[in-house]
Amino acid sequence: MTARNRRRRRATQPRTPLGLPEYDFGCALEGLLTRRQLRAKELRPGGYPPVAVLRCRRCTLHPMRACTHHALLYREDLAKPKLPMTLAKERALDRAMEARQRCPLCRRRFFFCLPLRTLGSCVPCHDGIPADPSTYLREAAHELAA
Incomplete structure (x- = not known):
């Protein structure tokens, strides 16, 4: 298989297997936070599923490429406070x-x-x-x- 065929096959793969809307790095909507951002605000996802995917910086330069370093985004209004240390x-x-x-x-x-x-x-x-x-x-x- 030549490099040309490999590139063509990679471009036809789905961008995310999760089927969620994607946002490029720095372009996510207000109120959507990653797990790390939730943790910084002392919140947790609270059992709710992710609502979007944040693509990494490298993949913003290649829009047709499937991002392998994505971060899941959660709604801030549905997040619950972190459980205290017992x-x-x-x-x-x-x-x-x-x-x-x-x-x-x-x-x-x-x-x-x-x-x-x-x-x-x-x-x-x-x-x-x-x-x-x-x-x-x-x-x-x-x-x-x-």
Whole structure:
């Protein structure tokens, strides 16, 4: 298949598989926001489906091309406020981070995520050198903010 045929076939594909109206970058209507813009205003889509698609900057130069880096647009008036962080959510997130930050050999919890997939332990345990006390957390009974 030649490059000419490939280009022709790409131009005949539908622009978006979602069947929603499309807007070029910077040309969306007032009241339509992306997820990131909703999050900046402390809102969430609220279970409503997207109403339009925002095409990326690169695809505005090629109007017949199917955009692969699109963003979904939601109505601002239907958006609901973000759910507050509860103690149970915070505890679950803390446990998930602890699994990434605690060494399975020495049981110390560090301030950063450990390379457990490659080394299998913290760098001091892997290299056999003592750990600097300023790099890991002291054991505490309760350090959650809520």
